[in-house]
Each structure stands twice: as structure tokens, then as C-alpha cells.
Amino acid sequence: MANYLDTFFAAMADPTRRAVIERLTEGRAPVGALHSSHDIALPTFLRHLKVLEASGLVRSEKKGRVRIVHLEAAPIAAAEDWLSRQRRLWEGRLDRMAELAQSLEEFRDEN
């Protein structure tokens, strides 16, 4: 899991790459159309796509002269799982501490 999360989170740490993900949630798209909404050189944009493909987040296939890119939801779900597990563990701990503080207060009031 370690390596997978490394490449996933690194892929998500860039605004251009996140914008591509947001665009792809609306449906698959050709590389040219994806690039046209970004004010960067094509080779730079292709490097961003490569990082996304390496992370497993997007797949692409060639149809004639056009390369079509689409999203893969599974890696997103796996990263979400990791994050939500950490948050729930931490929040659970805070809840138990709050309960403990409450019990302590009640004990003090009664004694």
C-alpha cells in the first residue's frame, strides 16, 4: 500500500493534475480537449498526464489518431479509505477523551 499511496498523493499535489481529474469526472475526453483548457505547453501537460497514469488514476487508449483519457475511481476510493480511517481513529480518541473529562466532572460534582 505504501508505494501506491506515495504515487497517488504525489499525483494529487498539483493543481493542473487535480483540474484534469475534475474535468474527467464529467466524462472521458481526448488529450487535445483536456490540454486546451490549460495555458501550458503540450509537453508539460503530457508529463502531468503521465504522472496521473502512473498513479493508476487515469487510463488512456488510442482511437485512430486521438488518445482518449478516462478516470479510474478505485485509486481514489483507496486513498479516501486511508484518510477516513486516520480521521475516524483520531476523532474516536477525542470523543473518548471528552467522555472521560465529562465523567471526571460528574464525579467531582457528586463528591
Next chain:
Amino acid sequence: MANYLDTFFAAMADPTRRAVIERLTEGRAPVGALHSSHDIALPTFLRHLKVLEASGLVRSEKKGRVRIVHLEAAPIAAAEDWLSRQRRLWEGRLDRMAELAQSLEEFRDEN
């Protein structure tokens, strides 16, 4: 939101930093105790902690000669929100496409 997600995801893209987060879900801890479970030099470890603090994920305060580190859940929740929004949009789209394909098949069967 762009800059915040940049630093958050970059902070999560390293196994040492994720291990610190996992450890901190069990409760706040002094820097020395956190460092002791990692086989890296202290200055390197302190740089990892700095990256985590810069992302808002952890906070630390000095108590006497010891620096205590704890987790902040809010940035995790915000990143989770972004990821789950993308996943739901994409899955929603796949569901609508599946419904469309189903309707088309039923139409064909009836005609």
C-alpha cells in the same frame, strides 16, 4: 483551496510522514518518541515534521524541554471531501451511462 490541497497531498505522499500520522491517531506524542520508531537521522525527521506542520495536519507545542505533537483532523476531512466529490461525480456518471445502456437494450427488445 488549491494551495491548501497542494501542501496537504504533498505532505501525504511520503511513507514516513504517513506513519507519523498513523502514530498520532493514537494520541499526542513528544518529538523524541515519534522519531524513535524511524530509522532516520533526527534532522531528516524534523524536516518531515515541518512539512506536516506546514500542511496544517499536525500542530506542536513546547512543554518545558519537550515538544509535543498532535494531529488536526480538519485538513484530513477537507481532502477527503475533495476526493469523495470527484469519486461520486464519476460513479454517478457511470451509473447514468449504465441506466442509458439498460434503457437502450429494453427499447431494442421491445422493437
